[in-house]
Structures are given as structure tokens and as C-alpha cells.
Amino acid sequence: MTGRQPRQVAVGIEWPLAGRRVVVTRAVHQADKMVELLAARGARPVLYPCIAIAPPDDTRDLDQGLKETLEGDFDWLVLTSANVVQVLRERLVILGQGIDDLAGVPVAAVGPATAAAARLQLGLEVDLMPEEYVAEALAEVLQPIAGSRVFLPQADIARPILRDELVKAGADVVAVTAYQTVVGTGGDDVHGLMARGAIDAITFTSPSTVANFVTRYSSEGGELRGLANVCVASIGPVTTTEARNRQMRVDVTPPEHTLAGLITGLETYFSIRGTQRAESDPFVERHG
Incomplete structure (x- = not known):
């Protein structure tokens, strides 16, 4: 890539x-935060929703699990995404339940x-969260007592x-399946922008954004x-593995593993373009 030099957008400050x-490949209802973070750094967000969520074909298992959770039949409610x-x-x-009726459930x-979504949308305070934000780490820190009941609503494509x-x-x-992940639609003409060399970076925030990007972009001639x-x-790392499995180079x-961390990684990448990368740099991956 023939990268451009960092722009000077304020006196004495390089962004x-x-x-x-x-x-931004996130679903429409989740894109705002990342758009806000990018715009605050002077970037020009390009919306290309690659995922959307849809209800499961049958909600009976989900509803039954919720009812049992409300009745106190589970020792843990495990939340894996917003x-x-x-x-x-x-x-x-x-x-017909109140949105705060789950209060008191571990x-x-x-x-x-x-955790922020649970607090905002359900009034729930999270009791446990791993230091590394991946499923493996969550399983390690949860360490349920043998025989304890765990309610795990998740995506249809969850690992x-x-x-x-x-x-x-x-x-x-x-x-239980809480929702189905489908290919997103709408947004900007990424295929056209790519053809003109007008895209600097593309971000992926989950394995499904990678998989559905490949499906959508290919179907549009990319x-x-x-x-x-x-x-x-x-x-x-989980998203990176998916991208590499799809023959993508990950930079x-x-x-x-947060949106803020991702933006910081992008800033680091573009700030050192054209210079020798320090071996100790934690953000930029090396290849070859």
C-alpha cells in the first residue's frame, strides 16, 4: 500500500x-459508536453493514429460558454480546415483563x-467479566460449581x-439461539470506492463481520x-483467525479487544507507515 502521510489538522498536532x-462493517444499530470514535480522530467513516440480526425461527426455547431465569432457576446468566x-x-x-425484572440475577x-449494554438496556450490573474479552477467558473465570445452572442465550453461529x-x-x-446473524445491506459503495483506491482501511469487529463481508463484497463484484x-x-484474535482463514492479510x-483499542491500533499503524516498524510495537502485526 502506498500510504499517505499523516494529515495536519490542528496547529502542532498530527492526526x-x-x-x-x-x-465500518458493524450492523447498522451498532455502528454509531465506532463512527463517533473515528470521526473524533478526523477519519471519514464509510458505512458498509455486513451483518444484521433477525429473530430465531422459533423463540420458544429462548422464552422458556427467560421465564426460568426470572423465576430464579439459574445460577448464572451469561451474556456474550450487546x-x-x-x-x-x-x-x-x-x-409482558418489565425490562428491569432480571435485576438480582448473577x-x-x-x-x-x-456489560455497558446490560446496564443501559436491562438495568443489570455485571458480576463477572474476564480480563481478555473472549469466550475462552470468560469460561475460565466463571468456574461454575458442579451442578450449577447456566443460561446462555447466543447467536445461531456462536462458537x-x-x-x-x-x-x-x-x-x-x-x-439457546437468541438471534440469527444474516448478511447486512445498504451503506456506501465500497466496491466502487475500492476500485478507485479511495479506501484506506477496513475494520472487522467479529468473525461474522469477516465472513459476511466476504459474502457481500463478492456478490457485489468485489x-x-x-x-x-x-x-x-x-x-x-478470534476475528483475526477468521480473516486469515479467508486468505486475508491482517495488519x-x-x-x-475493544473499539477504542482498535482505533488506537489504526492510529499506530498509519503513524508509522513508511518507517521501519519497531519489533516491540504491540499493535501492528508482521508477516513474512
Whole structure:
């Protein structure tokens, strides 16, 4: 990639992302925060929603799990994404329950974004959260007592690792599909912008954004080899693995698996473009 030099947007201050077009692949209802963070750094967000959520074909298992949780039949409610939180809120309303009726239920969350959503949308304070925001770490810190019941609502394409590890620890896990992940639509003409060399970076915040980007972009006539001239940034190791499995080169995987960490990683990447990368740099991955 023939990167441009960092822009000067204020006297004496260099903003590495200023003026750069950065593709946001998050779902429409989740894109605002990342758009806000990018714009605050002077970037030009390009919206290209690659995922959308849809209700499961059958909500009976989800509703039954919610009812049992409300009745105190579970020892833990495990939340793995803000999408799950949103769905639980919607189902509570449909079932005629108050959105704060889950108060008092012990809650574990995979990361701060999910914890914030639980607090805002359900009035829940999270009791447990791992230091590394991935399912494996959540399973490790939860350490359920043998025989304890765990309610695990999740996406239809969720990795089985969390459920499997909790079961291995002796928990009675009720894992249900809370929502389906489908390919998103709308947004900007990324294919056209890519063809003109007008995209600087593309961001992925989950394995499903990667998989659905490939599906959507290919269906619109795009070729993945065009990403060779674009910075590919992944929020964490699981997403990075998915991208590499799809034959993508990943340039940025931040040590802090959050949106803020991802933006910081992008800034670091563009600030050192054209210079020799220090071996100790924690943000920029090396290849070859």
C-alpha cells in the first residue's frame, strides 16, 4: 500500500487518521459508536453493514429460558454480546415483563461493551467479566460449581467453546439461539470506492463481520485481492483467525479487544507507515 502521510489538522498536532476513509462493517444499530470514535480522530467513516440480526425461527426455547431465569432457576446468566442484551430486552417486553425484572440475577459478560449494554438496556450490573474479552477467558473465570445452572442465550453461529468448557466444568448449561446473524445491506459503495483506491482501511469487529463481508463484497463484484492495498484491522484474535482463514492479510490486532483499542491500533499503524516498524510495537502485526 502506498500510504499517505499523516494529515495536519490542528496547529502542532498530527492526526494519523485525519482524512482517511475507514470502512465500518458493524450492523447498522451498532455502528454509531465506532463512527463517533473515528470521526473524533478526523477519519471519514464509510458505512458498509455486513451483518444484521433477525429473530430465531422459533423463540420458544429462548422464552422458556427467560421465564426460568426470572423465576430464579439459574445460577448464572451469561451474556456474550450487546446483541444478546438487545434481544433479551425485546423478548421481555413481548412476554409482558418489565425490562428491569432480571435485576438480582448473577450476570457474567464477555467484555465491557456487553456489560455497558446490560446496564443501559436491562438495568443489570455485571458480576463477572474476564480480563481478555473472549469466550475462552470468560469460561475460565466463571468456574461454575458442579451442578450449577447456566443460561446462555447466543447467536445461531456462536462458537461452541464457551458452552463446552462450562459443561466440562460440571455446569448444567442451557444454550439457546437468541438471534440469527444474516448478511447486512445498504451503506456506501465500497466496491466502487475500492476500485478507485479511495479506501484506506477496513475494520472487522467479529468473525461474522469477516465472513459476511466476504459474502457481500463478492456478490457485489468485489475481489478480495483488492484488499492487498488496504489496511485490514481486526478487533481481536478470534476475528483475526477468521480473516486469515479467508486468505486475508491482517495488519492490526490490538492487545485491548475493544473499539477504542482498535482505533488506537489504526492510529499506530498509519503513524508509522513508511518507517521501519519497531519489533516491540504491540499493535501492528508482521508477516513474512
